[in-house]
Amino acid sequence: MNQPESDSAQDMPRMIAVSSGKGGVGKSTVTANVAVALAETGLRVGVVDADVYGPSIPGMLGLPPGQKPSQLPSGKVVPAEAHGVKVISMAMLTEDDKPAILRGPMVTKYLQMFVRQVDWGPLDLMLLDLPPGTGDIQLTLAQAFPLDGAVVVSTPQDVSLKIARRGLRMMEQVNVPILGVVENMSGFTCPSCGSVTHIFHQGGGEAIAHDLGVPFLGKVPLDPGIVDSGDDGIPLAKAAPTSPAGIAYRQIAATLAGSAGSQAGIATPFAWTLTEETGRPAPAPKTPGAPGDRLAALDQAAGGLRLTWANGEAQTLAPRDLRLACRCASCRDEVSGDRLLDPDNVPLDIAITRIWSVGNYALGMAFSDGHDTGIYTFKSLRAMQDAEMEDV
Structure with a gap:
């Protein structure tokens, strides 16, 4: 049984999980861009790349591949930093093309280490980029840490929305407040004529948020610049902050910055x-x-x-x-x-x-x-x- 260590609730930053029911919906891209947008508001932000099997945050933030974190005499690991955001990821502990072949207990050990054995310094907010689904990693984080809330990312596609609903219900069952739903890849605006094509339908994310009684955080449109900036290691929220997608990321960040965890109830962990x-x-x-x-x-x-x-x-x-x-x-x-x-x-x-x-x-x-x-x-x-x- 994993019992809590000596961390007090006051020592822990606000922790927000970014999740998705299925892969391929752009959850990590949303996490990286929102983290940079939050940091540019003056907040001290950290990101835990909790997708240990498919880590992608370091590349999106432009961290050199294979950069190993240093270790302090205390034994704590020093996180990398890019664009004002502190980061820890399995990608920093393994070679670029080496898969992480880990069973459940080892995954739990790494997640505990990423949060508790990293010298984060003072943080206002920690984003946890979860892998898709509702498995061991999601449950481990919900059990081990007092999450202030979760953000669920989906595309407007019907199958994605149905699976996102399951992720929402999973978080509710473990008393993690749903801070909102993000509809990603929400329509493509032609750069030449300005017409909008809704490739994956439209309005599904807003509808599911309304049906479940949770906030709708906004729509992020499809934009080739998101891919290019991610590959270049400069998230669009910084590279093109006035683009439609850049504005959407900043609006989401502003909402999350103001959604201070004010749950009624006893302070955890204890x-x-x-x-x-x-x-x-x-x-x-x-x-x-x-x-x-x-x-x-x-x-x-x-x-x-x-x-x-x-x-x-x-x-x-x-x-x-x-x-x-x-x-x-x-x-x-x-x-x-x-x-x-x-x-x-x-x-x-x-x-x-x-x-x-x-x-x-x-x-x-x-x-x-x-x-x-x-x-x-x-x-x-x-x-x-x-x-x-x-x-x-």
Whole structure:
């Protein structure tokens, strides 16, 4: 079980994931251009190229191929920098034509290193350029780091929009706010006559944002200059800031710069050792009308663990009930859901020894019997039938 390190919420910059349901929609191009546009507003910006199998950010930002990052005496890696943006990528750790052949645990290790073992210095904003899909990398980042939100990139093409919808739903399930949808490759303007041809239909990104109740960040038109500038290592947002695409990138950047993470709920990440009373998270203010799936406070109570939610509701859960409710692979059959844990083997006086945040959507817990591999989603905690909810 990956438990959080000693980072405090105050040490972490705002983290925004840029994702897509499928490949080929220009997600990395959007990330590179928006990052440069953000940096030109005066923000301190970093980019984690989290697509470890197909890294492309360094090339788009004009970093020399094969440039290896240096290492400080502390062991931390020094990120590269281009156009005012700090960058770390698998492309900087491997040869240009050498594939990254990695299993899931190694991918997780690299992602943790890219965020925690890099000497980023003070940052205002960190963009994480995700690979397409809804797999290990997306889940690892959602579990390990307190993402302020996600931006979903799609083309107006019907198949792309359908897959983008799945990516949106995945982020919602792990309590990552959707900051908006970007419709990329939205029409081609003829440079000679000015007529617009909608190669992949039109308006699909705006429609899906409206259907799902999330912001629409804008349309980025097709422009040959985007490809040329990316190949030259000077993103269009800098090379041609007044072009239609350049203006679109800057408008998206301005929106993201102003979308400060103001989620109701407790600050993450945290790791609270109950036996020593260290690392207890500071309570967040209760907000009437706030979503009930945001945790506002954790306390020890006579009946067990006291959870107070952002909307003011509270519940107390007994340690033994929580231990029996564990749904990890050693306690529940992954296919049938049947309980594998024998209740007779769980002591009546079992205690919780440690609690830590899992992204924005769950808690990890360690118990006095040594068990520490369960993830308790906020949804499952609220749904425990033997916990009486009350307003406080």
